[in-house]
Amino acid sequence: MKARGSARGPLRYPAAMPTISRKAGSFAESVIRDMTRIALQHDAINLAQGFPDFEAPQTLKDAACEALQGGINQYAITWGARPFREAIASKTRRWYPGWAVDPERDITVTCGATEGMMAAMLGILDPGDEIVVFEPFYENYGPDAILSGAVPRYVTLHEPDWSIDEAELRAAFGPRTRGIVLNSPHNPTGKVFARAELELVAALCVEWDAVAFTDEIYEHIVYDGEHIPMATVPGMEDRTVAINSLSKTYSVTGWRVGWVIAPAELSSGIRKVHDFLTVGAAAPLQAAGVTAMQSPDEYYEALTLEYRVRRDLLVAALQESGFRTSIPDGAYYVMTDIRDLTDEDDVTFTRRIAAAPGVAAVPGSSFYAHREPGRTKVRFAFPKRHTTLEAAAQRLRAIRST
Ligand SMILES: Cc1ncc(COP(=O)(O)O)c(C=O)c1O
Incomplete structure (x- = not known):
């Protein structure tokens, strides 16, 4: 770009148009x-x-109004209001006995699963790390990886049943692999990953010391098969970052409330990034989230x-x-x-x-x-x-x- 000048002489700096990163x-x-x-x-x-x-649901709208009128209008603790974290932990234990979630150390409440995934990748991945992503994929994962400096390695899910080719998946893992994104039930295909598939992914994560970033926001929308959280697969509790949200299960996509469950060490990185990205999710809606978590079967x-x-x-x-x-x-x-x-x-x-x-x-x-x-x-x-x-x-x- 040419430097601009005037009758009074050239500008001191070349005046290029500012550009995006x-x-x-x-x-x-x-x-x-x-x-x-x-x-x-x-x-x-x-x-x-x-x-x-x-x-x-009316009960959730009532709970949100009550929270607003009841004075819950200031910042919550950055990683999430304690009653909400406790409610998330006890709901998780109720659905998936054996998954030990400590609300004090393992949970970060975020502005939706969207921020959850972004904060998790930023908090855990370093530039140059590789992350395996199944393709087709929910479109956010590519930009999430790029923003965190990581290099996505795509592995195709094959039609007609969107199956994994074991050799292709194995080939995607290597010494630079730091993680894999797993979204089950899956957007856009509706695939629900079977236990054997999760065990294959788990074995590779253990072999290559990688972290599973699991997007589980459709956990309660399953027609055939069952949702198996990766954290409950043997060997995975300490290397799973489970991302979830109120959006889909409770039909409140506009509330922007989600959470990440991860081992304390990984949570510490996620919490720091989350704090500087957003400070926190809407406090009154976290209060209403307690009601959501207490929904009956x-x-x-x-x-x-x-x-x-x-x-x-x-x-x-x-x-x-x-x-x-x-x-x-x-x-x-x-x-x-x-x-x-x-x-x-x-x-x-x-x-x-x-x-x-x-x-x-x-x-x-x-x-x-x-x-x-x-x-x-x-x-x-x-x-x-x-x-x-x-x-x-x-x-x-x-x-x-x-
Ligand atoms: C797989 C997946 N993850 C995350 C999101 C966004 O979730 P949230 O509204 O909690 O940010 C969506 C929304 O469509 C989705 O399909």
Whole structure:
């Protein structure tokens, strides 16, 4: 860039335009959040971003109002209000007996799982460390790794059942491997990792002294199989960083409250990063989180049951409309193959159907580092009212004729 000058002589410093960092320049804006903007622009039914269009549980809203009115309006302790950490620990023990979680040392409350993953990677990884990420992946993990200076090593989950090729996974581990990201139930495929798969990952983590960063925010949305927390797999409790959140289980994605459970040594790094990133999550919503953690078993049973109905509704509608789909075992997304419907790539197709007939979805390539396998795929989300899904189904049927 040329130095600017004036009649009074040259400026003392070359006046280049300020630029963003190489880190920020090396990843794109979120495609998922972008599709939400496109949905709004076309008044499309938004099956792109995974958030409910139905109300949060009344008990939680009441608890949040009570906390606000009751004076819980100042900073909580940076790593989380004690009653909330205690409630998280006792809920974790209730669901997964044997997983010893110390609320004083092992838990950091964060602004959603999003901050949880970011703070965990920043607190544990060093520049140049390698981190294994299964592909397709939830799009945040790439930028999370880049921001923490780590190098992602992608390992493909193979269709039709999104299985792991053991040789490929083994080949991704090496002396620089410091961690692996594991998201089960999985976004975008709905895969629920089986015990044997977790044991394979665990064996490699032990062999290479790596940490499992597990994103477990869909733990209670499982239709087939069971959610097995990595921390409960033998040998893994001391090398698992379990990330979770209120967002999905309690239908409060806007509250931005999550948490990380990790051994005390790792938690100390996560807590420091978290403190300087955000100081803390919203105090009154942490108070309401105690009520969430005390939800009875029936709450979780109803949640899964309701999501199963929504899943079946959307899968049937997609199949009738000409999409090839895999049927998710967990989480609330359907990954589809569009090759029977169009020759367009995923981005062109999703933009077209958002405009008309007006259904927003996410281009499959945004879940792949090597974009190609995603070009024929599109992801739909179903945390929506039945009426929304039925209206979407009606519109989807129009795609074939356009
Ligand atoms: C796998 C996964 N992790 C994390 C998040 C974000 O979670 P939170 O709202 O707790 O930040 C999402 C949201 O869609 C997700 O699908």
